[in-house]
Amino acid sequence: MFVEKKYKEIMESGRMDKNDLITSVLNQMPERKKINYFFRNNGDLSFEKKNGDWADNIPTCSNGSAYADFDNDGDMDIIVNNSESPSFIYKNKARENGLGN
Secondary structure (H helix, E strand, O other), X not given: OHHHHHHXXXXXXXXXXXXXXXXXXHHHOOOOOEOOOOEEEOOOOOEEEOHHHHXXXXXXXXXXXXXXXXXXXXXXXXXXXXXXXXOEXXXXXXXXXXXXX
């Protein structure tokens, strides 16, 4: 509906500013921030939600992640990319807590 109205305005004015069109359409899109979930494998084919324990419950619009041993301590850490807000870096503290293999 909004895009049709904007397109009609462009056709009537006879000029098109591509950046203006893209910006106006993106500004009309709803923001849908959600809380990321973390689960612990219980080792018996079941999982336990650990959101509040392992990470803050901050609503974000996450759109990508990577895991690797970023701090070179032997356990996997996670980086989560968020749209229009800073990325989250989650340090795995298994080694420091004596829980690593």
